[in-house]
Amino acid sequence: MNVVIIPATYNEKGNIERLIEILEEEVFPKIKTHQTSILVADDNSPDGTGDVVKNLMKRYKNLHINQGEKKGLGAAYIRAMTHAIEKMGADVVFEIDADLSHDPREIPHFLKKIDEGYDIVIGTRYSSGGSMPKNWPMIRKMFSVTANLIVRLITGRVHIHDWTGGYRGIKKQVFLKEREKTKMYQGYTFQVAFLYKSVMDGYKVGEVPIHFADRELGRSKIAPIEYIINLLKYVIIERIKELKRFVKFLVVGGTGFIVQILAQEISVRTGFTFFLAQISSIIISKYTMHSDLASLTQAYGAAIGAETAILSNFFFNNTWTFKDRASQKNNGNVFIRLIKFNFTSFASIIIQFFAVWIGVKILGVDTAIWSVSIPTRILIVIPTIVLIIIPLNYLIYNKIIWKRQHEQDEKTLKS
Numbered sequence: 395m396n397v398v399i400i401p402a403t404y405n406e407k408g409n410i411e412r413l414i415e416i417l418e419e420e421v422f423p424k425i426k427t428h429q430t431s432i433l434v435a436d437d438n439s440p441d442g443t444g445d446v447v448k449n450l451m452k453r454y455k456n457l458h459i460n461q462g463e464k465k466g467l468g469a470a471y472i473r474a475m476t477h478a479i480e481k482m483g484a485d486v487v488f489e490i491d492a493d494l495s496h497d498p499r500e501i502p503h504f505l506k507k508i509d510e511g512y513d514i515v516i517g518t519r520y521s522s523g524g525s526m527p528k529n530w531p532m533i534r535k536m537f538s539v540t541a542n543l544i545v546r547l548i549t550g551r552v553h554i555h556d557w558t559g560g561y562r563g564i565k566k567q568v569f570l571k572e573r574e575k576t577k578m579y580q581g582y583t584f585q586v587a588f589l590y591k592s593v594m595d596g597y598k599v600g601e602v603p604i605h606f607a608d609r610e611l612g613r614s615k616i617a618p619i620e621y622i623i624n625l626l627k628y629v630i631i632e633r634i635k636e637l638k639r640f641v642k643f644l645v646v647g648g649t650g651f652i653v654q655i656l657a658q659e660i661s662v663r664t665g666f667t668f669f670l671a672q673i674s675s676i677i678i679s680k681y682t683m684h685s686d687l688a689s690l691t692q693a694y695g696a697a698i699g700a701e702t703a704i705l706s707n708f709f710f711n712n713t714w715t716f717k718d719r720a721s722q723k724n725n726g727n728v729f730i731r732l733i734k735f736n737f738t739s740f741a742s743i744i745i746q747f748f749a750v751w752i753g754v755k756i757l758g759v760d761t762a763i764w765s766v767s768i769p770t771r772i773l774i775v776i777p778t779i780v781l782i783i784i785p786l787n788y789l790i791y792n793k794i795i796w797k798r799q800h801e802q803d804e805k806t807l808k809s
């Protein structure tokens with residue numbers, strides 16, 4: 395693969411030469427299976443960082459520079475990564491601080507993860523094996539740990555330890571997919587947004603524990619309080635957006651539940667399911683005992699209710715909850731999807747049929763709770779739906795019926 399390392403610089407005259415030397419003399423010679431080069435993302439640093447790099451370009455043929463107006467770290471990376479992919483043919487791009495806080499000798503570990511199939515690999519200070527600078531004051535360490543913990547908790551992706559760090563290896567397709575969605579963010583928010591969008595799109599995230607060193611030369615530019623506030627705002631808003639789909643799914647499910655109970659009660663009380671039970675008893679003549687007829691009658695009610703709910707759920711999910719994905723080509727046309735939906739929902743019917751069947755056999759047609767008699771079918775169907783049917787369906791809808799475009803692309807690539 396063609397790997398381009400992109401240090402971002404703003405006034406890093408004192409550090410950039412050392413970083414380039416370590417990369418060229420120590421790190422690159424150890425990487426035998428990939429082609430490596432450097433692209434410095436400099437924002438026309440007034441201290442002359444660009445001139446230092448241009449001087450070194452005479453010595454190192456795989457060293458390049460991409461300069462532009464200063465619009466923040468995120469913008470600099472977007473600009474330089476676009477250049478690396480479009481002009482230099484990069485397959486993998488690396489973010490790395492130029493102030494030597496990130497040890498470039500870790501790059502082979504990142505590449506190993508990339509080779510193992512991870513799409514984006516992040517350096518992490520907060521998992522075992524990683525660390526913050528020893529000389530940082532307690533308050534700064536606490537601040538850093540807390541910020542990351544908050545992001546982990548709000549996004550609900552606690553398994554990813556370091557969201558704000560800027561030492562990352564990113565595959566080309568990930569960058570091209572997330573570029574437009576993240577170009578409006580600055581500072582820490584850019585780092586968090588990029589990672590969050592990658593996770594949401596189903597890319598595989600790998601972690602490499604790193605020791606973060608304090609810079610010795612130059613000044614830190616990031617960390618004004620507004621960055622932190624923007625970051626908080628970002629994660630909260632994104633999380634609400636994400637949960638919105640699940641809330642819609644629950645509303646549709648709630649409607650479906652009412653429809654289901656109605657259909658079940660109507661079909662049982664009109665005697666329709668008793669009629670069905672009689673017919674099936676005649677067909678399977680050895681099951682004509684009275685108790686079986688009763689539980690069959692109830693179980694048919696549950697199954698009819700479930701199928702009615704399936705149709706109503708499909709309609710509302712297709713036109714509301716998953717409207718955005720319903721229009722995607724690869725999810726097939728609406729009839730094929732309805733058949734798929736019915737087919738996968740068939741599991742729900744079977745599960746509910748047997749739950750009620752067994753329940754009625756054990757408890758009888760009615761169950762007394764605090765001296766109130768409740769039909770067992772209702773008593774059984776409610777916990778079955780909450781505990782089994784809802785989680786199962788949400789999974790099936792997301793992974794099979796209304797898949798994301800990206801997952802389909804992956805499958806097409808593999809097949």
Ligand SMILES: Nc1nc2c(ncn2[C@@H]2O[C@H](COP(=O)(O)OP(=O)(O)O)[C@@H](O)[C@H]2O)c(=O)[nH]1
Nearest residue numbers: 402403404437466467470491492493614615616
């Ligand atoms: N190109 C560019 N690089 C930046 C900008 N802001 C920060 N950097 C670089 O990003 C890296 C991390 O920034 P730094 O100030 O050390 O942040 P800290 O480590 O969080 O204190 C350093 O290499 C900086 O030179 C910017 O606006 N443009």
Ligand SMILES: [Mg+2]
Nearest residue numbers: 491493495609
């Ligand atoms: Mg720094």
